[in-house]
Amino acid sequence: MSQTNWEKVKQNIDSGAPIPYDGLEDGPYDPNDDDAVDAFFYEATKIGPQERARGVASVRLDIADSVLEYFYAQDAEHFREHINEVLKQYVEEQTEKAAKPELAKAS
DSSP: OOOOOHHHHHHHHHHTOOOOOOGGGGOSSOTTOHHHHHHHHHHHTOOSGGGSOTTOOOOOOOOOHHHHHHHHHHOTTTHHHHHHHHHHHHHHHHHHHHHOHHHHHHO
16 A cells, blocks of 8 residues: 555645655655656666576466466466476477477377
């Protein structure tokens, strides 16, 4: 729940008065200083692909409820990693079959 006094914020905006700021107790930057605001948000938004592990992409994937429930029941904390491991194993097996035509015929 927000502890912001939104009525006071609205009054400050309507009056055109600067936003009250009392050093670091009020936050990491002075909201009245445009350069400080820009610098803070420039640094704060530096997240993304460079933060992810190499070779891992974040995607949205529709999975059958029964499949998700199975993996979640096995390990709720790491179910995504388990799904990824099963998919990697499948890709490796299919790649091996493609490299050895006699394996592809056996399945």
